[in-house]
Amino acid sequence: MVAQQAVCTSGSRAVPAAVASRQQQRRRVGGMQARRQTARCAASIQFAKYQGLGNDFILVDNRHQAEPVISPEQAIKLCDRNFGIGGDGVIFALPPSDGTDYSMRIFNSDGSEPEMCGNGIRCLARFVADVDGSQPKQHKVHTLAGLIQPNLLADGQVCVDMGEPILKAADVPTTLQPTQGEAVVQQQLEVDGRTWLMTCVSMGNPHAITFGLADGTPIKVAELDLPRIGPMFEHNPVFPARTNTEFVEVLSPGHVRMHVWERGAGRTLACGTGACATVVAGVLEGKTERSCQVDLPGGPLHIEWREADNRIYMTGPAELVFSGSVTV
Structure with a gap:
């Protein structure tokens, strides 16, 4: 006698009961996994938005784990000024490394990750102090560009x-090609049918600074079509890691006006590392003093390249705009 196998029906097709049971189990497991995945994808994070001279960032206290809590793709969405929070980048305060107080990482508004950001690290230092309720002090911050030390001053700067x-x-x-020892100072570069004089400086991230053209025409920042020519410099093959580009108008040896096209962020209202690189380039070209005010579209920064220790000191504001939570 042949044993009869129990069956269940699915639509018009007969399915063995054991097979149906396994299918139901897989559906239950799959449903739980999907719900868990949805929960992960729809996590809520706390943030604060800060700005330094209009260079604005979304700050996240990420010191509970070593990796950023959001992905570069999520950062792009958060930085969108119409459909997200809006910002030039997302900055994470991460656990300390190599004896520092904490670490810094940043995703630009295009999802790329720069080594450092001058305005961003001022905002980060202010953010951590606000979160911790600490008094003004010097912070030791580990970045992809090395150790950076912001000092919170009593006047808010x-x-x-x-x-x-x-x-x-x-x-x-x-x-x-270098023109002064191993340095590139006033080297010619053809862009947009014109020959620009470029000086190249790294502040842990790459910068190309120009004060004018090879024919002697100086920069007038108000006349620049930055959205058009900026990408031509950023993506020029002579800059294998791309570059930030600073266009500088000299007002006096102690005062310059600068507009910037930032790698990964485009035109921004300020760039701290760019202001530092600008003063270094100005000194190398004999155009500026070592202590100089750099006017950016968002306001002024004071930069000093000290001869005694060869270090650069940048002073400027960092201010809270608002805080909240967001689902990512």
Whole structure:
């Protein structure tokens, strides 16, 4: 006698009961996994938005784990000024490393990750102090550009020891040929049918600074079509890691006006590392003093390249705009 196998029906097709049971189990497990995945994808995070001279960032206290709690793709969405919070980047305060107080990482508004950000680190230092309720003090921050030390001043400004500039062409990096030792100073570069004089400096991230054209025409920042020419510099093959580009108008040896096209963020109202690189380039070209005010579209920064220790000190504001929670 042949044993009869119990069956269940699914639509018009007969399915063995054991098979149906396994299918139901898989559906239950799959449903739980989908719900868990949805929960992960729809996590709520606390944030605060800060700005330094209009260069604005979304700050996240990420000190409970070593990796950022959101992805570069999620950062792009959060930085969208119409459909997100809006910002030039997302900055994470991460656990300390190598004896520092905490670490810093940043995703630009295009999802790329720069080594450091001068305005951003001022905002980060202010953010951590606000979260911890601490008094003004110097912070030791680990970044992809090395140790950076912002000092919160009693007047609300933040003075940052930005370290020593890097001038060796290969380390900026750029393939432009050096003109002063290993440094690229006033080297010619053809862009948009014109020959620009470029000086290249790294502040842990690459910068290309120009004060004018090879024919002697100086920069007038009000006349620049930055959205058009900025990408031509950023993506020029002589800058293998792309570059931030500073266009500088000299008002006096102690006062310049600068507009910037930032790698990964485009036109911004301010760039702290760019202001530092600008003063280094100005000194190398004999155009500025070592202590100089740099006017950016968002306001002024004071930069000092100290001869005694070869370090650069940047002083400027960092202010809370608002805080809240967001689902990502």
